[in-house]
Amino acid sequence: MQTNYQQIIDDITSELETLDNPGRVASYIPELAGVDANKLGVHLMTVGGNRYSWGNSEEKFSIQSVSKVLSLTFALQVMGENLWTRVGVEPSGTAFNSLVQLEYEQGFPRNPLINAGAIVVCDALITQLANPKKDILNFVREISGHKKIDYCPRVFESEKRTGFKNYSLANLCKGFGNLNNDVDTVLDVYFHLCSIEMTCSELAQTFLFLANEGKCPVTEKQVVSSQRARRINSIMQMCGFYDEAGEFAFRVGLPGKSGVGGGIAAVHPGKYSIAVWSPKLNEKGNSYQGIKVLEAVTTRTQSSIF
Ligand code: GLN
Numbered sequence: 001m002q003t004n005y006q007q008i009i010d011d012i013t014s015e016l017e018t019l020d021n022p023g024r025v026a027s028y029i030p031e032l033a034g035v036d037a038n039k040l041g042v043h044l045m046t047v048g049g050n051r052y053s054w055g056n057s058e059e060k061f062s063i064q065s066v067s068k069v070l071s072l073t074f075a076l077q078v079m080g081e082n083l084w085t086r087v088g089v090e091p092s093g094t095a096f097n098s099l100v101q102l103e104y105e106q107g108f109p110r111n112p113l114i115n116a117g118a119i120v121v122c123d124a125l126i127t128q129l130a131n132p133k134k135d136i137l138n139f140v141r142e143i144s145g146h147k148k149i150d151y152c153p154r155v156f157e158s159e160k161r162t163g164f165k166n167y168s169l170a171n172l173c174k175g176f177g178n179l180n181n182d183v184d185t186v187l188d189v190y191f192h193l194c195s196i197e198m199t200c201s202e203l204a205q206t207f208l209f210l211a212n213e214g215k216c217p218v219t220e221k222q223v224v225s226s227q228r229a230r231r232i233n234s235i236m237q238m239c240g241f242y243d244e245a246g247e248f249a250f251r252v253g254l255p256g257k258s259g260v261g262g263g264i265a266a267v268h269p270g271k272y273s274i275a276v277w278s279p280k281l282n283e284k285g286n287s288y289q290g291i292k293v294l295e296a297v298t299t300r301t302q303s304s305i306f
Pocket of ligand 1: 063066096159260261
């Protein structure tokens with residue numbers, strides 16, 4: 001029987017409207033603090049190309065750390081398995097911007113989806129690419145099938161001014177010999193990466209290759225091999241929600257990635273990708289309502305991967 005995704009999403013979102021949303025919008029990046037806390041967008045896209053939307057799904061938002069999956073994908077394409085000499089694939093069990101573990105482990109970040117890991121991935125890309133910022137953006141435009149996707153200069157500037165913990169993480173990696181380029185050069189690329197803006201429908205389409213054995217069914221591009229898609233999904237499953245990765249696996253049961261802009265992208269291999277945006281975050285820095293929506297979607301469609 002065909003799953004009625006639209007009806008299910010409509011039901012979930014109208015039930016949510018009657019419930020409390022106790023999260024808080026990220027304020028440590030001042031530009032994000034001004035975002036309307038009541039936004040809620042959902043977009044689900046099947047590998048067969050069917051689309052289901054709800055709410056503010058066509059409004060751009062700052063995808064923030066969701067972009068770390070895209071920088072990882074690009075770095076694997078550019079330098080292959082050598083990337084794993086610079087960063088691990090283990091869940092961190094610590095906050096996305098934690099410093100302690102990085103010191104214990106001598107500047108070798110646990111995985112590419114925490115800030116330290118993504119900073120090292122940016123460093124690796126800078127070493128390999130002629131125009132890293134342009135090349136990263138072109139890669140994202142290509143895999144998303146949307147030529148107009150762009151960095152947001154206001155979010156970039158805002159984060160550059162206030163990204164003190166990211167400067168610490170980058171300096172620690174540099175001090176341990178795991179950063180080849182200057183800290184400022186690396187963070188310039190990293191802050192740009194975090195500032196990418198997309199709508200829920202663009203984000204769901206961008207992640208669809210991970211639900212479809214590495215090939216985007218819309219652009220018909222084989223972005224990565226099916227084996228690599230499985231590996232990226234495994235990293236999202238274990239590491240995509242920092243110290244809430246277990247809870248997300250338990251409640252939602254999909255590989256996914258969150259960002260402090262309130263976005264989450266998740267995939268069900270063989271079935272669909274889904275993007276949710278709700279700016280209020282829980283204490284772990286993940287979208288409070290975003291997780292609620294995804295939990296209800298996989299529960300009602302019985303489509304956790306487990
Ligand atoms: N740009 C944010 C930062 O570096 C990304 C964090 C996130 O989305 N979890 O702090």
